[in-house]
Amino acid sequence: MVMRTSSIRSQDDPLSLALLPPLTESESDRQARLRREAEARRISEQIDEELKVDRRKWERSRDDVKLLLLGQAESGKSTLQKQFQLMYSPASLESERISWRTVVYFNVVRSIKKILATLEVWDDVDDGTDSQSALERQELGNDEFPVLDNVGPSVSPTVPSPVDTHPQASTSIPTKATSISELRLHLRSLVRTEPQLADRLSGGVSPAGSGKGEVFVRTGWQARTIQKGHESVVGKRLRRSVNSPTDSAKVGVPDQASGRPATSLSTLDPDPLIEEVASMLEQSQDAIRTLWEHPVVRALISKRKLKLDEWSEFFLNDITRISAQGYIPSTDDILHARIQTMGVSEHVFDVDVHGKTVTWHLYDVGGARGQRHTWVPYFDDANAIIFVSPLSAFDQYLEEDPRTNRIDDSLQLFTQICSNQLLKSVHLVLFLNKTDILKKKLERGLRVSKYILSYGERPNEYESVVNYFRAHFQQVHRRNNQNRRVLYVHLTNVTDTTATQDIIANVRDSIFRGYLKLAALV
Ligand SMILES: Nc1nc2c(ncn2[C@@H]2O[C@H](COP(=O)(O)OP(=O)(O)OP(=O)(O)O)[C@@H](O)[C@H]2O)c(=O)[nH]1
Numbered sequence: 001m002v003m004r005t006s007s008i009r010s011q012d013d014p015l016s017l018a019l020l021p022p023l024t025e026s027e028s029d030r031q032a033r034l035r036r037e038a039e040a041r042r043i044s045e046q047i048d049e050e051l052k053v054d055r056r057k058w059e060r061s062r063d064d065v066k067l068l069l070l071g072q073a074e075s076g077k078s079t080l081q082k083q084f085q086l087m088y089s090p091a092s093l094e095s096e097r098i099s100w101r102t103v104v105y106f107n108v109v110r111s112i113k114k115i116l117a118t119l120e121v122w123d124d125v126d127d128g129t130d131s132q133s134a135l136e137r138q139e140l141g142n143d144e145f146p147v148l149d150n151v152g153p154s155v156s157p158t159v160p161s162p163v164d165t166h167p168q169a170s171t172s173i174p175t176k177a178t179s180i181s182e183l184r185l186h187l188r189s190l191v192r193t194e195p196q197l198a199d200r201l202s203g204g205v206s207p208a209g210s211g212k213g214e215v216f217v218r219t220g221w222q223a224r225t226i227q228k229g230h231e232s233v234v235g236k237r238l239r240r241s242v243n244s245p246t247d248s249a250k251v252g253v254p255d256q257a258s259g260r261p262a263t264s265l266s267t268l269d270p271d272p273l274i275e276e277v278a279s280m281l282e283q284s285q286d287a288i289r290t291l292w293e294h295p296v297v298r299a300l301i302s303k304r305k306l307k308l309d310e311w312s313e314f315f316l317n318d319i320t321r322i323s324a325q326g327y328i329p330s331t332d333d334i335l336h337a338r339i340q341t342m343g344v345s346e347h348v349f350d351v352d353v354h355g356k357t358v359t360w361h362l363y364d365v366g367g368a369r370g371q372r373h374t375w376v377p378y379f380d381d382a383n384a385i386i387f388v389s390p391l392s393a394f395d396q397y398l399e400e401d402p403r404t405n406r407i408d409d410s411l412q413l414f415t416q417i418c419s420n421q422l423l424k425s426v427h428l429v430l431f432l433n434k435t436d437i438l439k440k441k442l443e444r445g446l447r448v449s450k451y452i453l454s455y456g457e458r459p460n461e462y463e464s465v466v467n468y469f470r471a472h473f474q475q476v477h478r479r480n481n482q483n484r485r486v487l488y489v490h491l492t493n494v495t496d497t498t499a500t501q502d503i504i505a506n507v508r509d510s511i512f513r514g515y516l517k518l519a520a521l522v
């Protein structure tokens, strides 16, 4: 007979009543029920314990630093992210190194395509019988025309037949005298690979409203550019190389002094598309160099009729190295390679700050107008922002909206960030970036007042221009600074590793000081 403890509650509470054992419960049923109840208690306690651990984990994650990189497209956010990666997770950059080859090739092929398209607009059409086009004749007759030393190899030209349209089949070496239509024939197959390279990088995704029909990539794009076998071998070898300095020499880890890879990846599984492009580049390197150094192209550039992206120049100047067999991108190449970010990509680093390791989550966002709505969900719990503004863009207009000057857009965007209520307590850092390109533009004689009317009669010199723009950003900050927070301003060239890493260390310390202050308050 089972003794039941009766209580007012158990009799009144329908749930307790329902849970009571039946009146007819036998001794063996009672034992089984007690075992079940003990097991249920054990599971419940285990769940409670796991919840406690989870809560602790969550609390730990609240201690992590969340840093947003914000700014318009092409301002240098992803380049800055690469510098963080280089500093705090070099092994991960190493394992990606080979994937950047696809981006570099894509940048080169796209630049060649743009040069040829611009030449077409400016009429290089000839009838195939005359090696000089109308434009060439016009330009070569021009006294202002730049005289180039060292253009093309000093062997006599072997001009290919106009019907020989396959550049790989041709053994001719283009020279200064080679006409643009001949170069176009040489480079036709290479240029045709551009959409395939774009597709390899983007996975076929091209978001609407994002500007010049660029190639956008999401986090993890690297996997698409590496064959399965390739990826695992590179990943394994390069990971190991980080732990063992003796291994690094064997596996393509860059030589520290030159930043260039020490070995080729000839033993790894190739991606057929990339290998084909590599081989075309190798065979077309003379044609590319001749085109790039061609007097007509030089003249179009100097007259600003051909406006190439900054990275085009970087890669085309070094085309012999890039198109060589077994090319692996150097760290400098990776820092200059251009690919637009789509959405928000998160990068996690363990950052050692004066003996304490803190996990940092770096959010690198797409800066084109069509991408900016994706930033907002990350504002809630952000600790710090680095706002990147490219000062060299004073003579450029948004790809998404050709009426808007890029500096104006950057100031407007900075106003929105400074005045955003969700961000009012966030540690704010401003990178006035691309100072190296700004210097070059000013040296070339580009006048700021032509594009920024308010600049007026101020001297067209670096110091004066930088002070003028910096003052504008500081004014925006002052006018939208409810919480009297400090604005930390740095003049940067984020492709310069030594200088940028010093600045990152400085930013890290200032964020950490704020972090300690906050920790002391809670
Ligand atoms: N010379 C020079 N080039 C820079 C600098 N910062 C960035 N670049 C180059 O500018 C190009 C664009 O930089 P990204 O870092 O891709 O720009 P982003 O802000 O991430 O652009 P989105 O992803 O479109 O928002 C790349 O080719 C970089 O190498 C700089 O300070 N100096």
Ligand SMILES: [Mg+2]
Pocket: 077, 078, 079, 339, 340, 341, 364, 365, 366, 367
């Ligand atoms: Mg980016």
